Amino acid sequence: xxxxxxxxxxxxxxxxxxxxxxxxxxxxxxxxxxxxxxxxxxxxxxxxxxxxxxxxxxxxxxxxxxxxxxxxxxxxxxxxxxxxxxxxxxxxxxxxxxxxxxxxxxxxxxxxxxxxxxxxxxxxxxxxxxxxxxxxxxxxxxxxxxxxxxxxxxxxxxxxxxxxxxxxxxxxxxxxxxxxxxxxxxxxxxxxxxxxxxxxxxxxxxxxxxxxxxxxxxxxxxxxxxxxxxxxxxxxxxxx
Numbered sequence: 001x002x003x004x005x006x007x008x009x010x011x012x013x014x015x016x017x018x019x020x021x022x023x024x025x026x027x028x029x030x031x032x033x034x035x036x037x038x039x040x041x042x043x044x045x046x047x048x049x050x051x052x053x054x055x056x057x058x059x060x061x062x063x064x065x066x067x068x069x070x071x072x073x074x075x076x077x078x079x080x081x082x083x084x085x086x087x088x089x090x091x092x093x094x095x096x097x098x099x100x101x102x103x104x105x106x107x108x109x110x111x112x113x114x115x116x117x118x119x120x121x122x123x124x125x126x127x128x129x130x131x132x133x134x135x136x137x138x139x140x141x142x143x144x145x146x147x148x149x150x151x152x153x154x155x156x157x158x159x160x161x162x163x164x165x166x167x168x169x170x171x172x173x174x175x176x177x178x179x180x181x182x183x184x185x186x187x188x189x190x191x192x193x194x195x196x197x198x199x200x201x202x203x204x205x206x207x208x209x210x211x212x213x214x215x216x217x218x219x220x221x222x223x224x225x226x227x228x229x230x231x232x233x234x235x236x237x238x239x240x
Contacts (some may be wrong), residue, residue, distance in 0.1 A: 015055040026047070040141050
């Protein structure tokens with residue numbers, strides 16, 4: 001960049017003052033917030049992010065320096081809520097990703113379900129991972145899968161839950177062909193994301209799989225199952 005195109009020292013100083021002002025406005029909005037989705041806090045956050053970005057760019061252009069902090073950008077953030085104040089209907093959109101880390105455990109669980117529900121057809125759908133997934137997700141509710149995912153040989157990945165407001169419930173069968181294609185971001189009441197990138201304590205979690213094999217029933221070990229999985233009640237605390 002040529003010297004003629006560089007910002008002046010006064011422009012950099014003005015941008016720094018704008019950041020200070022935006023910080024004060026953001027703190028004031030937080031202190032008087034009316035709830036988790038307060039629009040004033042959202043607007044103050046965006047103003048602070050924009051001011052910090054301008055200052056960072058001018059600081060770099062003028063002095064070849066950067067700030068030691070980073071305010072998250074707003075490109076992927078939801079816009080301010082613009083739905084009805086008193087929604088007559090809600091839609092809950094959920095996505096949960098899993099990795100199939102223990103296929104044999106998955107197959108064993110599906111075979112157990114298939115054995116109980118055997119109608120004599122002998123289809124043996126549980127013989128493939130694809131078929132086993134169909135059996136398990138057909139037998140158990142998604143929340144139960146989430147709470148017992150280790151039993152099924154699955155490992156949790158990212159998940160997200162969006163609650164959207166609607167004026168009226170959708171007509172039966174209206175959105176089933178494309179359930180996530182018509183989401184209006186301005187009608188998202190709240191959103192909850194779970195991701196490994198936010199989990200700073202992931203390395204501190206103690207797994208339950210550290211039991212010695214000689215403490216388990218040999219037949220269950222051969223099937224890829226833990227002895228206590230047949231005896232312990234479901235852990236509802238893990239429902240998302």
